[in-house]
Amino acid sequence: MAVDVLEHGQLEHHEVAPPAYPGGIRRFTKGGWLRALWTTPLAFGLATALVCGIRWGAHWDPVWDLAPLLTAWTIVTPIGFLIGMGAFDYWFYWISGQRTRPEDHSAHGADSWRDYLRINTDHKVIGVQYVVTTFSFYLIAGVLALFVRAELAQPGSDFVNTQSYNGLVSAHAGLMIFLFIVPIFAGFGNYVIPLMIGAPDMAFPRLNALSFWMLPIAGLIMLCGFLLPGGQFAAGWTNYAPLAEVNPVGNIMFQMGVQWAGASSIATALNFLVTIITMRAPGMTFWRMPLLVWANFTTSLLVVLATPFLAGSQFMLLLDRVLHTNFFVAENGGYVIGYQHIFWFYSHPAVYIMILPGFGIISEIIAVFSRKPVFGYRLMALSLVAILILGFSVWAHHMFVAGMAPWLRIPMMITTLLIAVPTGIKVFSWLATMWEGRIHFRTPMLFAIGFISMFVIGGLSGIYLGSVPIDIHASDTYFIVAHIHYVLFGGSVFTIFAGAYFWFPKMTGRMYNERLGKIHFWTTFVAFNVTFFPMHYVGLQGMPRRVADYAPQFADWNMVSSIGAFALGASTMLFIYNVVVSWNRGEPAPSNPWRSMTIEWQLPSPPSKFNFDEIPQVVGGPYEYGVPGARHAVFQGTGVEVKEPEKVGAH
Amino acid sequence: MRKSLIIQLLLLGVVVGAISAAVGFLIPWLPELGSTQGKRIDDIYVLTSIICLAIFTVVAAVSIYTFFKFRAKPDDYEDGAPIHGNTVLEAVWTAIPAALVTIIGVYSAVVLVKNEHVPANAPVIEVTAQQFVWSFTYPEIGVTSGILRVKEGETYELKMQSRDVIHSFWVPQWRVKQDVVPGIETTIVVTPTKTGTFPMICTELCGLGHSTMRTSAIVLSAADYDKWAEEQKSAAEAGGAESGKQVFVNAGCGGCHILADAGGAGEVGPSLDKVLPELTADQIRESIVDPNKVITPSYQPNVMPGDYGDTLSDEQLGALVDSLVSTSQKG
Amino acid sequence: MSAIAEPRLGGHDDHHPPVAHASSRVNASLLGIYLFLASEAMLFGSFFAAYFFARVAAKPETWPPEPYHLPVFLAGVNTIILVTSSFTVHWALHSIKTNHRTGLIAGLGLTMGLGLTFLLIQITEYLRIGFSPRDLAFGSTFYGLTGLHGLHVFVGLCLLAIAFWRAVRGQYSPEKHLGVEIPGIYWHFVDVMWIVVYVTVYVI
Numbered sequence A: 001m002a003v004d005v006l007e008h009g010q011l012e013h014h015e016v017a018p019p020a021y022p023g024g025i026r027r028f029t030k031g032g033w034l035r036a037l038w039t040t041p042l043a044f045g046l047a048t049a050l051v052c053g054i055r056w057g058a059h060w061d062p063v064w065d066l067a068p069l070l071t072a073w074t075i076v077t078p079i080g081f082l083i084g085m086g087a088f089d090y091w092f093y094w095i096s097g098q099r100t101r102p103e104d105h106s107a108h109g110a111d112s113w114r115d116y117l118r119i120n121t122d123h124k125v126i127g128v129q130y131v132v133t134t135f136s137f138y139l140i141a142g143v144l145a146l147f148v149r150a151e152l153a154q155p156g157s158d159f160v161n162t163q164s165y166n167g168l169v170s171a172h173a174g175l176m177i178f179l180f181i182v183p184i185f186a187g188f189g190n191y192v193i194p195l196m197i198g199a200p201d202m203a204f205p206r207l208n209a210l211s212f213w214m215l216p217i218a219g220l221i222m223l224c225g226f227l228l229p230g231g232q233f234a235a236g237w238t239n240y241a242p243l244a245e246v247n248p249v250g251n252i253m254f255q256m257g258v259q260w261a262g263a264s265s266i267a268t269a270l271n272f273l274v275t276i277i278t279m280r281a282p283g284m285t286f287w288r289m290p291l292l293v294w295a296n297f298t299t300s301l302l303v304v305l306a307t308p309f310l311a312g313s314q315f316m317l318l319l320d321r322v323l324h325t326n327f328f329v330a331e332n333g334g335y336v337i338g339y340q341h342i343f344w345f346y347s348h349p350a351v352y353i354m355i356l357p358g359f360g361i362i363s364e365i366i367a368v369f370s371r372k373p374v375f376g377y378r379l380m381a382l383s384l385v386a387i388l389i390l391g392f393s394v395w396a397h398h399m400f401v402a403g404m405a406p407w408l409r410i411p412m413m414i415t416t417l418l419i420a421v422p423t424g425i426k427v428f429s430w431l432a433t434m435w436e437g438r439i440h441f442r443t444p445m446l447f448a449i450g451f452i453s454m455f456v457i458g459g460l461s462g463i464y465l466g467s468v469p470i471d472i473h474a475s476d477t478y479f480i481v482a483h484i485h486y487v488l489f490g491g492s493v494f495t496i497f498a499g500a501y502f503w504f505p506k507m508t509g510r511m512y513n514e515r516l517g518k519i520h521f522w523t524t525f526v527a528f529n530v531t532f533f534p535m536h537y538v539g540l541q542g543m544p545r546r547v548a549d550y551a552p553q554f555a556d557w558n559m560v561s562s563i564g565a566f567a568l569g570a571s572t573m574l575f576i577y578n579v580v581v582s583w584n585r586g587e588p589a590p591s592n593p594w595r596s597m598t599i600e601w602q603l604p605s606p607p608s609k610f611n612f613d614e615i616p617q618v619v620g621g622p623y624e625y626g627v628p629g630a631r632h633a634v635f636q637g638t639g640v641e642v643k644e645p646e647k648v649g650a651h
Numbered sequence B: 001m002r003k004s005l006i007i008q009l010l011l012l013g014v015v016v017g018a019i020s021a022a023v024g025f026l027i028p029w030l031p032e033l034g035s036t037q038g039k040r041i042d043d044i045y046v047l048t049s050i051i052c053l054a055i056f057t058v059v060a061a062v063s064i065y066t067f068f069k070f071r072a073k074p075d076d077y078e079d080g081a082p083i084h085g086n087t088v089l090e091a092v093w094t095a096i097p098a099a100l101v102t103i104i105g106v107y108s109a110v111v112l113v114k115n116e117h118v119p120a121n122a123p124v125i126e127v128t129a130q131q132f133v134w135s136f137t138y139p140e141i142g143v144t145s146g147i148l149r150v151k152e153g154e155t156y157e158l159k160m161q162s163r164d165v166i167h168s169f170w171v172p173q174w175r176v177k178q179d180v181v182p183g184i185e186t187t188i189v190v191t192p193t194k195t196g197t198f199p200m201i202c203t204e205l206c207g208l209g210h211s212t213m214r215t216s217a218i219v220l221s222a223a224d225y226d227k228w229a230e231e232q233k234s235a236a237e238a239g240g241a242e243s244g245k246q247v248f249v250n251a252g253c254g255g256c257h258i259l260a261d262a263g264g265a266g267e268v269g270p271s272l273d274k275v276l277p278e279l280t281a282d283q284i285r286e287s288i289v290d291p292n293k294v295i296t297p298s299y300q301p302n303v304m305p306g307d308y309g310d311t312l313s314d315e316q317l318g319a320l321v322d323s324l325v326s327t328s329q330k331g
Numbered sequence C: 001m002s003a004i005a006e007p008r009l010g011g012h013d014d015h016h017p018p019v020a021h022a023s024s025r026v027n028a029s030l031l032g033i034y035l036f037l038a039s040e041a042m043l044f045g046s047f048f049a050a051y052f053f054a055r056v057a058a059k060p061e062t063w064p065p066e067p068y069h070l071p072v073f074l075a076g077v078n079t080i081i082l083v084t085s086s087f088t089v090h091w092a093l094h095s096i097k098t099n100h101r102t103g104l105i106a107g108l109g110l111t112m113g114l115g116l117t118f119l120l121i122q123i124t125e126y127l128r129i130g131f132s133p134r135d136l137a138f139g140s141t142f143y144g145l146t147g148l149h150g151l152h153v154f155v156g157l158c159l160l161a162i163a164f165w166r167a168v169r170g171q172y173s174p175e176k177h178l179g180v181e182i183p184g185i186y187w188h189f190v191d192v193m194w195i196v197v198y199v200t201v202y203v204i
C-alpha cells in the first residue's frame, strides 16, 4: 500500500489512458462490477483449490476443513473482488514497469448516482459512500439489537436459543463498533476535512478509495457468520480467548472481518494525518485549525498506533485455531490474560477513537449555533492531545477482575480517573461557549446539547467503573451495558446525528425538514433514556451481561428497556424518512445556511468537483463570531485584503 | 444583569441537585449488603455518588438554563459576545476535577488494600469452574459440593481454578467478583455477614450455557455450619464409598437439576423429579455419560458437561444411577 | 492521483484541481511511509507482547523450554547478511542520486540477493530447528515473531523487485527516485526490526 503515490509529480511523459466507458467484451476486462463478477468467484475458487490441494497433498484429514477454508476465503475472495473493481489497477500498471500515467481524473467526482457505486477517488464521493454504507450497517446492527431486546423482554429463553443469542449480541456490537461508529467518523472526516483545511483532495486518493471498499467487505464477512454451521461468532465483541478458540468456526468471521475493517481504518487515518500535515491552506497554522480537524488528527494518531494490536490479537486467535499454535492455550504455556492485554491495548484507545471525532463535531456545532467563539480554544485542542496520551495508559481498567497482575490495578485506576480532567475541560468549555450566546436551537444544536448531558452521565458511570472496588461489583453486569450505551449512543451516536443534520445541506445540496428533525431529536432523547437508564439499576442489583435468561426479579425493568428499544427503532424511521425525502425533494440549500466561518461553508452546496478554483488564504481563527470584521479565510478572487491579523488564542 | 443570571442559575442548580440527590440516594441502587468487604465498597460508592451527582448537577443545570435563557429569535442575526476564554475559570475547572478524582482514587486504593487482606488462619475453599458448573471443595471437611456453604462472620479465601474457559465468580450481595482463568489460580477474600441464600452467578461469557451457570451461596450461622460440616465428615468417613446422593451433590448435578431428595435446586436442565420416573436405569446412565445422544425436548445440547463418564469412577456412576432410580421409585 | 502531485496540471476549470498548498516541507509519500512503519512497528509490538507473556507472565520453568534450543550462531550470520543489505540498498539510492544507473541496478540486485539468502537460511533453520509452531507457546511465539518478520522480508523483496524492474527500464533519475527511496526505507525498517527480534528471541 505504501507504494501508492511513489512517482507523483515526477513524470515527464505520459500515455493516454483507456476510455472511461468502453463497450463490448472490454466491459468485462475494465475495472468495475462486471469484471468483479468473474474475478470474485475466480478468487474464491483459487482459495478453495489452494487449501484443499495442500491438505490433500499433505495427507491431512479432512481435506475439506472449514476453518482453513474460511480463512483463505475471507482473505483471497475480497482481494479478487477489489481487483475486479479496479482498486489496484493503477498500482498494477505501475508495477508492470511502464511510465506513470498522468491522472485523467476519470475516477474522480460524481455526475450521477452510478458514480457512487464504483471506485471513486473524490473525497466527497468517498465521504458520502462511507456515511451511507456505515449507516446501513447501523440499521442492521440496530435490528439485531431489537432481536436481543425481544429475547430479553421477558425472563426465560423463549425467542432464540442461548447460542444464537450470544451470536446476536456479538454481531450487534461488532457491527456497531467496527462498521458504524469508527468508520462513519472517517466518512464525515473524509468529506469535511479537506474542505476545512483548504485542500483539493486527500493526500492519497486511491488509497482512500481502497479504504472505503474494504468496509463493505468487512461487514459482509461478519454477516456471513450467521450462515455457518454452528452459527455466528458468539464470544462477544471482545472475543476473549480461550472461548473464542473453542467457539464454532463462525468466530473466524469476526477475526477476519475485523482485519479488513482495521486495515481500512489504518489506511484512512494515515491519509488524514498526511493530508492535515502537508496540505493545509496557506495561513492555516495548527492553532487556526477547526477543532474537528484537531480531533481527527489525534484520533488518527490513535488509530495508526493502536489498531495493529487489534490485528495482532485476532491473528493470534486465528493461528491458534487454524495452525493449532499455543499463544493463549494455558496447558501449553500460553498466557490466557495476554489476549486481554493485547486486545484492550487497542480497544481502550478505540473508545476514544469512537468519541474524539464526535467531540470535534460538537465543538463546530456549538460555536456556530451559539454565535460565539469556542471558549478556551487552545485548551480544547490540548485536552484532545491529553486524552490521546492518557488513553494509551489505561487499558487494564477493563481487566480489574480478570486476574491480571494485582499491582497494575492502582496505577491504571489513577490514569483512568485522570481522564475525567481533560474530558471535563471539554464539557465545561462547551457550556461556557453557550453561556450568554445567542443560541439557535436547530436540530444539530439540539443533538449537541443532548449529547453533553447524556455523555456526562456515561462518563460519570465510567468514573464509578474506574474505581477498582466499585468495578469489582459492577464489572460484567448491565451497569456496563448502560455505560457503553450512554457513551456510545448518548455520546457518539448523538454526535453523528448532529453532524449528519449539520452537513446535510453541504453534502446533498438540500435542506432537511427542521420540524421532523426536532421530533426525531425529542423521540430519540426520550426513548434512549427509557431504554438504557434502567440498565444501571438492574446491573447493580445483580443482572449479569450477555445472558439470554435472567432472574424474574428483573422482568419489569427489562420490559421497559425493550419497549424503549422499539421506540428508538421508530424514531430512527423518522430520520430515515427525513433524509430520503429531503435528499430528493428538499429545498435547495444555500452555500452557508448556518452562517459558519469555516471554509467548507464558503463553497457552494455541494462543492464543485475539485473543491476550489483556488486555494483560500487563511487569515484568522475559525470561530471568530462576534469579532467585528474578523475573517477565517479569504479567496483572492473576492478582493478582500489579505492581512495577517493578530494571534487568536485562548486568552 | 450578570448577577441575576448567576442567582437564577443557582436556584435552578438547587432544584436539579435535589432531584439528582433524590434519584441517587432514595432509590436503593445496590442490593442487600452481606459482607464486610461489601460495606467498604458501598462506602466508596456513596462517596463517588456524591461527587458525580454534584458534577452532573452543574452540567445539567447549566444546560437547562442555557436552553431556556439564551435562545435567540429566529430572525436574530446578531452574534454573541466574542469571549475567547478565561484563564482563571479554565484553571478552576482543571484543578477541581483533578482534586475530586484524586480523592476517589486514594480512597479506592485504601479500600482495595483493606478488602484483600487475608487473615493468617483464613479457611480455604477451592472453587472449580467448568462449562457450566461450579464446584466447591472444602479441604478441611474433605467434601466437594455444587453449592457454596460458608459460616457467618468467618473470613474465607476462595482459591479458584477453571477447567476450560474463563468464568467469573459473583455474589451480588457480597459485592465480590473475580474471573476464574484457565492456567492460573485467582483468589477471592470474603467475610459474609448475613445468613441466607444468595445467588452465585457466572458473569464472564463462557459459552452457550453462560446464562444458566448459576448456583447458590448459602451463609449459615456458626452452629448450623458446624452441624452441616459434621454431617458431611461423618458421611464421608462412614461408608468409605460415597453414596449416590453424595455423588449427585459433589458432581454439581444439583446446580442444574431439581431433585428434592438430594437438595438439587437448579433450573438449567430438566427437573429430575419430573423426568426420572419415565426413564429406565440404562437411559439414565446414558443421559449422564453421553448427554448429547438424546436431547430432552426444549433443552439444548452441549449444556450438560459431557465428561462425567471420565470424571466419575464406575462405582460412583453405579451408585449415582442406583440412587436416581430408587428416588424416582420412591416418589 | 495525489493532488499535491500535479504542479504542472494545476488549473482553474472544473477538470483539474488547483495545486494544494504545501504546508510542510516533508514529502507526503515519505511521511506516509513513516507513519505506515510506525503502525507496522506496533504490529510487531503486539507479537513481542505475546512473546513476553509466554516467557515471563506464564512463568515457564526454563526458557527456552527443555529440550529445545536456538541456533544463535546461524541466526547471527543471518543478522550480518541482513545488515549488509541495508548498506547495499543505501548504495543503490546514493547511486541514482548521483546518476549512476549501474550502481542503482547493482545495488538493488545485491540487496535482493542478500535478502533472498536471508530468507533461505531462515527456512532451512525452520526445517532443522526441531520444534514447530505447535510446540508450546514457546514455539508459537518464536515462529510468530520470526515468521512475521520473514513475511516482511518477503514483502520488502517484492518492493525491491518492482524497483529493480523499473530501474532496468530506466524509470529513475537523480530528480525522481522516490520509487527507490521508499522500498529502501521499508528495507531499513525490516533490518532494524530483525535486530530487535534477534536480540530478544535469540540473545537475551
Ligand code: HEA
Residues within 6 Å of the ligand: A238, A351, A352, A354, A355, A397, A398, A399, A400, A416, A417, A419, A420, A421, A423, A424, A425, A427, A455, A456, A458, A459, A460, A461, A462, A463, A465, A466, A467, A471, A474, A475, A476, A480, A483, A484, A487, A488, A491, A492, B051, B052, B055, B059, B096, B097, B098, B100, B101
Ligand atoms: C465512546 C466510548 C467510551 C468512552 C468515551 C468511555 C469513557 C470512559 N470509560 Fe468506558 N467503556 C466503553 C466505552 C467508552 N468509555 C465500552 C464500549 C466499554 C465496555 C467494553 C466491554 O467490555 O464490552 C467500557 C468499559 C469501561 C470500563 C470497564 C468496565 C468493566 O468491564 O469492568 C471502565 C473501567 O474503568 C470504563 C471507564 C471509563 C472512563 C473512566 C471513561 C472516561 O473517559 C469518562 C470521562 C468523562 C467524564 C468523567 C464526564 C465529563 C467530565 C466532567 C464533567 C468533569 C468532572 C468529572 C469528575 C470530577 C468525575 N469504561
Ligand code: HEA
Residues within 6 Å of the ligand: A138, A139, A141, A142, A143, A145, A146, A148, A149, A152, A169, A170, A172, A173, A176, A177, A180, A181, A235, A236, A237, A238, A481, A484, A485, A488, A489, A493, A531, A545, A546, A547, A548, A561, A565, A568, A569, A570, A572, A573, A576
Ligand atoms: C455504537 C455502539 C452501539 C449502539 C449504537 C448500540 C445500540 C443499541 N444496543 Fe447495544 N451494544 C454495544 C454497542 C452499541 N449498541 C456494545 C459494544 C455491546 C456489548 C456487546 C458485548 O457484550 O460483546 C452492546 C450490547 C447490548 C446489549 C447487551 C446484551 C447483553 O449483554 O446480553 C443490549 C441489550 O439490550 C443492547 C441493546 C441495544 C439497543 C436496544 C440499541 C439501540 O439503540 C438500537 C437502535 C437502532 C435501531 C432500533 C435500528 C433502527 C432500524 C430499524 C427500525 C429498521 C429500519 C430498517 C429499514 C428502513 C431498512 N446492546
Ligand code: CUA
Residues within 6 Å of the ligand: B131, B132, B166, B167, B168, B202, B203, B204, B205, B206, B207, B209, B210, B211, B213
Ligand atoms: Cu461460566 Cu459464564
Ligand SMILES: [Cu+2]
Residues within 6 Å of the ligand: A347, A348, A351, A394, A395, A397, A398
Ligand atoms: Cu476503556
